[in-house]
Amino acid sequence: xxxxxxxxxxxxxxxxxxxxxxxxxxxxxxxxxxxxxxxxxxxxxxxxxxxxxxxxxxxxxxxxxxxxxxxxxxxxxxxxxxxxxxxxxxxxxxxxxxxxxxxxxxxxxxxxxxxxxxxxxxxxxxxxxxxxxxxxxxxxxxxxxxxxxxxxxxxxxxxxxxxxxxxxxxxxxxxxxxxxxxxxxxxxxxxxxxxxxxxxxxxxxxxxxxxxxxxxxxxxxxxxxxxxxxxxxxxxxxxxxxxxxxxxxxxxxxxxxxxxxxxxxxxxxx
Amino acid sequence: xxxxxxxxxxxxxxxxxxxxxxxxxxxxxxxxxxxxxxxxxxxxxxxxxxxxxxxxxxxxxxxxxxxxxxxxxxxxxxxxxxxxxxxxxxxxxxxxxxxxxxxxxxxxxxxxxxxxxxxxxxxxxxxxxxxxxxxxxxxxxxxxxxxxxxxxxxxxxxxxxxxxxxxxxxxxxxxxxxxxxxxxxxxxxxxxxxxxxxx
Numbered sequence: 001x002x003x004x005x006x007x008x009x010x011x012x013x014x015x016x017x018x019x020x021x022x023x024x025x026x027x028x029x030x031x032x033x034x035x036x037x038x039x040x041x042x043x044x045x046x047x048x049x050x051x052x053x054x055x056x057x058x059x060x061x062x063x064x065x066x067x068x069x070x071x072x073x074x075x076x077x078x079x080x081x082x083x084x085x086x087x088x089x090x091x092x093x094x095x096x097x098x099x100x101x102x103x104x105x106x107x108x109x110x111x112x113x114x115x116x117x118x119x120x121x122x123x124x125x126x127x128x129x130x131x132x133x134x135x136x137x138x139x140x141x142x143x144x145x146x147x148x149x150x151x152x153x154x155x156x157x158x159x160x161x162x163x164x165x166x167x168x169x170x171x172x173x174x175x176x177x178x179x180x181x182x183x184x185x186x187x188x189x190x191x192x193x194x195x196x197x198x199x200x201x202x203x204x205x206x207x208x209x210x211x212x213x214x215x216x217x218x219x220x221x222x223x224x225x226x227x228x229x230x231x232x233x234x235x236x237x238x239x240x241x242x243x244x245x246x247x248x249x250x251x252x253x254x255x256x257x258x259x260x261x262x263x264x265x266x267x268x269x270x
Numbered sequence: 271x272x273x274x275x276x277x278x279x280x281x282x283x284x285x286x287x288x289x290x291x292x293x294x295x296x297x298x299x300x301x302x303x304x305x306x307x308x309x310x311x312x313x314x315x316x317x318x319x320x321x322x323x324x325x326x327x328x329x330x331x332x333x334x335x336x337x338x339x340x341x342x343x344x345x346x347x348x349x350x351x352x353x354x355x356x357x358x359x360x361x362x363x364x365x366x367x368x369x370x371x372x373x374x375x376x377x378x379x380x381x382x383x384x385x386x387x388x389x390x391x392x393x394x395x396x397x398x399x400x401x402x403x404x405x406x407x408x409x410x411x412x413x414x415x416x417x418x419x420x421x422x423x424x425x426x427x428x429x430x431x432x433x434x435x436x437x438x439x440x441x442x443x444x445x446x447x448x449x450x451x452x453x454x455x456x457x458x459x460x461x462x463x464x465x466x467x468x469x
Contacts, residue, residue: 012385018290048455053385053418077457085421088429095384102385243384 004063006030007078009118010055011098015041022069023051025059026101026118031110035061035070050075054084054094054122079119083126089250090126093136096243097121100143104237114146117211133222134215136247137208140229145209149236151181151228153206158187163202173197177231201225278304330401332377332394334359342366342374349373351408355398355427357381357415365413373411376401381414382423393423395430402434409437416443 008025011032016022021040025033039045050057056079062071084091097118105111121139124130144150155162157179174194176183182202183191201221205228208215217225226248234240278300285296303311327333328340331353335341342348342362352373356362362375378393402410412427414420428438444462445454454462 014386044453049457055418077455080457084418085425088422088425091418091422091425092384099385242387246384246389 002063003060003073004030006033006059006061008033008057008059008075009098009101009115009122010051010053010057011102013051013053021051023072024102026105026115027059027110028112028115029110030108032102032105032107033061033063033070034107035072037072037075040072046073047075048077050077052080054098055080056119081122081125084122087126089132092243092246092250093125093132094122096136096241096247097139099241099243100140100233100237103241104143104147104233111146114142117142131217132250133226134208134217137217137225137229138211138215140233141205141209142211144232144236147236149180149232150209151175151205151232152179153182153202153209155182156184156187157181158183158191161186173199173202175228177235180232195228195231197224197228201228327377331375332359332379332397333362333375347372350406352411353398353401353407353409354411354413355424356413357420357423361413373409378414378423378427381417381419382426383419390426395427398427399430399434402431402436407436409439412438412440416441 006025006027006029008027010023011026012024014022016036019039019041021037023035023037023040025035027033037045037047037051040047040051049055050059055077057075057077059072060074062073064070081094084094101114101118105114117139121135124135125132141150153163157176161184163173163182163184173185174183174188174196175181176191176194178193179191182197183194188194198221200218201224204215204217204221205225208217208225230240230244230248234244281300281303282293282296285291285299286293291299303314324336325334326336328335328343329338330343331340333340333342337344349372352371353376354365354371354373355376355378356365357378357380359377362377365371365375376394376398378395378398380388380393382388382390382393398410401407410427410431412424414424414427424440431438442465443458444465445451445458451459
């Protein structure tokens with residue numbers, strides 16, 4: 001059993017005993033790992049307070065040969081995201097990132113790009129002038145792409161024809177969740193599950209896939225994009241993410257990182 | 271130790287459901303209760319029955335009590351202008367042990383942990399807001415755990431109480447009295463620096 005080093009984001013944790021913790025970590029080097037931190041709840045241990053949620057830490061662990069929990073032996077905090085502690089919309093968005101990383105990936109399936117983008121997302125959340133909607137949508141698109149479910153936006157998934165803005169002016173232009181991409185007017189009839197999508201929303205989505213954090217998404221199309229991404233993410237996870245209702249409530253409240261003092265209302269149950 | 275599905279096996283299974291009790295500890299406790307003084311086992315059973323039947327949340331603060339109001343809420347010598355908001359009844363015990371707080375409490379019943387399915391509706395936040403709106407409160411002390419989830423819980427409570435006109439405070443963080451700088455980690459030092467006070 002060799003000791004492994006990694007840089008990790010804490011995406012889930014639960015108390016195992018009076019002193020120990022079980023944590024799920026998303027590492028840059030190994031992807032998702034789950035480990036037991038004996039003494040991980042003690043302040044004076046070789047883990048200190050590293051295993052608080054959404055902390056980035058350097059870890060040392062012993063990899064178990066046949067399944068089961070790895071054994072964490074050391075951890076040191078590398079980075080925290082203090083803005084998440086002062087903006088509830090940003091905190092929920094951070095939890096959402098953690099949920100997608102924890103539940104949307106397999107153990108030991110590394111995606112270093114996804115790890116880097118997740119950290120960049122957490123750094124921007126709650127930090128002016130970052131736009132929470134844009135930050136989260138860009139992360140979701142990278143998450144979908146890294147898992148192999150990137151929505152096809154440049155061409156029709158039915159006939160493979162390139163899409164242009166003029167297509168969007170014709171009725172029938174929309175997004176097919178089943179096929180995971182746009183459908184043109186000609187193919188629309190055979191894809192009844194399509195969602196009508198405005199040209200502006202389509203353009204904004206294409207811009208968001210570039211990964212630029214400064215993309216300006218008009219307020220009028222945010223709901224369209226939110227619905228589409230929520231559906232796409234739920235389809236990949238096989239269920240609706242727990243945090244989506246919080247993220248959607250934040251979007252409806254105009255959850256912008258520049259608005260840190262806005263009074264957040266809890267979402268309705270259900 | 272006993273036959274399958276027999277009373278001893280049932281006792282062992284029940285004991286292993288308790289926190290920190292593994293199969294070996296369960297066997298040791300069971301053996302003590304069976305082989306030792308029968309009076310202890312009967313007293314334990316009676317105490318457990320009383321707790322289960324009589325203990326309920328306090329009408330006012332949700333601390334555990336055998337009456338309608340807990341001893342702290344019913345005590346007229348306590349300062350009703352201060353409410354210390356904690357996560358669990360166990361936290362009330364810890365603050366009472368500290369001995370220097372004379373206000374009242376409000377037990378949330380957990381902390382906001384959406385990843386584990388604990389949302390605002392699972393906490394006693396609405397009763398807290400109603401309590402503050404009734405008047406007579408000048409300070410709400412948010413004494414949640416110094417973790418991300420604890421801070422999130424305090425943030426939500428603070429948002430809901432904003433505009434009520436009461437002073438909302440949080441517990442200080444940093445170096446423990448009697449500790450040493452050498453043993454403090456980077457976060458403790460950062461918190462201590464951020465929360466420094468003028469002499």
